[in-house]
Amino acid sequence: MWNQSPDNDISSDLSTLVDDLTHLDLQKSSLCSTITSPTTSVASSAEVDEATTLLNSISSYFSVKPTKYGGRGCFANTDLAQDTIVHECSMPLSSTIARPFRKEVCGSCFEFLHGKTLKFKLMSRKNKQNNSTSASASDCSLALYFCSQPCMDKFIALDIDDLYRESLLNVESLFIKGLNQCQYDLERKKQQEEAETEAELKLENELKQAKDIELFISQKWQEAEINCQLQLSKLKPKQRKNFNNLIYLIPKINENEYMEIKYIIGILFQMYKCDNCENNKLSSVSLSSLELQIFQLLQSSDVEKIRKYPYLLYSYTNKIYKFLKISTLEKVQSYIIPSIIRSIIGKKLTNAYGIWSIDNEPDGNKELFGYSLYSSASFFNHSCNPNLINIEKGAKTIFKLLKNIKKNEELCINYSDSINDGLEIRQKDLKEWFFDCLCERCVEEMNLKNAKK
Ligand SMILES: [Zn+2]
Numbered sequence: 184m185w186n187q188s189p190d191n192d193i194s195s196d197l198s199t200l201v202d203d204l205t206h207l208d209l210q211k212s213s214l215c216s217t218i219t220s221p222t223t224s225v226a227s228s229a230e231v232d233e234a235t236t237l238l239n240s241i242s243s244y245f246s247v248k249p250t251k252y253g254g255r256g257c258f259a260n261t262d263l264a265q266d267t268i269v270h271e272c273s274m275p276l277s278s279t280i281a282r283p284f285r286k287e288v289c290g291s292c293f294e295f296l297h298g299k300t301l302k303f304k305l306m307s308r309k310n311k312q313n314n315s316t317s318a319s320a321s322d323c324s325l326a327l328y329f330c331s332q333p334c335m336d337k338f339i340a341l342d343i344d345d346l347y348r349e350s351l352l353n354v355e356s357l358f359i360k361g362l363n364q365c366q367y368d369l370e371r372k373k374q375q376e377e378a379e380t381e382a383e384l385k386l387e388n389e390l391k392q393a394k395d396i397e398l399f400i401s402q403k404w405q406e407a408e409i410n411c412q413l414q415l416s417k418l419k420p421k422q423r424k425n426f427n428n429l430i431y432l433i434p435k436i437n438e439n440e441y442m443e444i445k446y447i448i449g450i451l452f453q454m455y456k457c458d459n460c461e462n463n464k465l466s467s468v469s470l471s472s473l474e475l476q477i478f479q480l481l482q483s484s485d486v487e488k489i490r491k492y493p494y495l496l497y498s499y500t501n502k503i504y505k506f507l508k509i510s511t512l513e514k515v516q517s518y519i520i521p522s523i524i525r526s527i528i529g530k531k532l533t534n535a536y537g538i539w540s541i542d543n544e545p546d547g548n549k550e551l552f553g554y555s556l557y558s559s560a561s562f563f564n565h566s567c568n569p570n571l572i573n574i575e576k577g578a579k580t581i582f583k584l585l586k587n588i589k590k591n592e593e594l595c596i597n598y599s600d601s602i603n604d605g606l607e608i609r610q611k612d613l614k615e616w617f618f619d620c621l622c623e624r625c626v627e628e629m630n631l632k633n634a635k636k
């Protein structure tokens with residue numbers, strides 16, 4: 184069934200809507216691309232060869248190969264000594280900072296100065312130019328924060344035509360506008376919230392009853408696309424250029440969605456950069472283009488995640504997607520189609536690295552500042568007895584061997600916070616990554632447990 188959003192009065196069914204769209208001559212290609220789910224595409228042998236070459240270019244110390252238990256893993260090319268640094272990533276392909284920490288964690292190096300507000304602020308160039316009439320206190324706080332001038336300069340140097348800067352500030356501005364809008368109109372806020380909860384529950388129920396979950400999810404993404412295009416098609420091109428006309432269409436997002444949207448924008452920006460800077464000799468472009476190519480090879484886990492947390496489907500399609508579709512700057516709009524956004528979200532779920540306040544302290548009061556994605560570091564599997572550790576140094580992350588290892592041995596890091604806990608807690612924790620840990624330690628402990636029975 185068509186999933187009605189609170190603000191629209193469309194009552195026709197999906198097939199009529201598709202007909203409508205054909206008449207409106209909207210981007211049909213983007214609708215078609217959603218039909219094949221990213222997980223079901225079949226790779227040709229040339230593509231497989233290309234992928235192998237790409238994966239083997241990650242490190243001379245290891246090769247990325249299929250594992251016995253499914254998926255890929257990293258295997259040592261030769262015997263390697265403890266403390267060898269087998270891989271290094273100078274910066275993530277994309278990263279995102281949780282909203283409460285946006286002024287305290289450096290946007291370039293993730294430095295945190297005991298909760299102090301960072302001094303280096305990067306404001307929007309747009310605001311300075313058009314002297315916005317609604318200049319309020321909240322506009323002054325519209326900035327990206329850095330710990331030092333070099334960190335701010337680094338961000339500017341990596342940007343293109345202020346695209347990344349303006350996109351991130353746009354999310355912040357619309358998030359604030361969404362909050363304010365509700366403050367002034369409590370009745371509307373209440374109505375919206377009720378309608379939203381109802382729609383969310385309805386979708387969850389439909390999902391639970393769906394015979395083919397994968398197909399159902401693909402259909403909901405398609406519907407979200409059609410819904411957005413219909414809403415946008417009601418506006419004249421001039422109206423679309425002014426965000427104030429769009430504010431009522433933009434869904435109110437929560438802080439998790441805000442964080443996710445900023446992560447997605449980071450990847451979209453990299454895509455734009457690679458597509459538009461082919462002749463650019465900048466090393467940062469070629470580096471991120473390699474990471475972006477590897478990113479395409481990562482597995483997406485959105486179906487598993489939605490199966491476990493059904494409410495996420497509503498969040499992805501009706502909030503995150505809609506927010507991006509309606510609010511994103513023109514240059515990246517062509518990337519905002521269901522197949523791309525779905526794959527960006529799905530690949531993050533098991534591949535992102537947390538950005539923490541204190542690193543590697545087993546029982547310290549760690550706080551999660553955000554997360555980052557390093558594609559080339561996404562093939563290390565988990566072990567409860569890891570032989571590899573990732574050490575974060577600012578935005579850079581290095582992978583160092585904890586012990587001597589033999590040729591062909593798999594290189595594994597620890598994913599979870601419960602490495603010091605017993606088998607059951609560890610196994611439960613690791614379910615977040617959608618696998619049952621069968622590392623040597625787990626198998627040994629399982630055997631011991633069974634023997635006791
Ligand atoms: Zn910094």
Ligand SMILES: [Zn+2]
Pocket residue numbers: 566567568609620621622623624625626
């Ligand atoms: Zn284990």
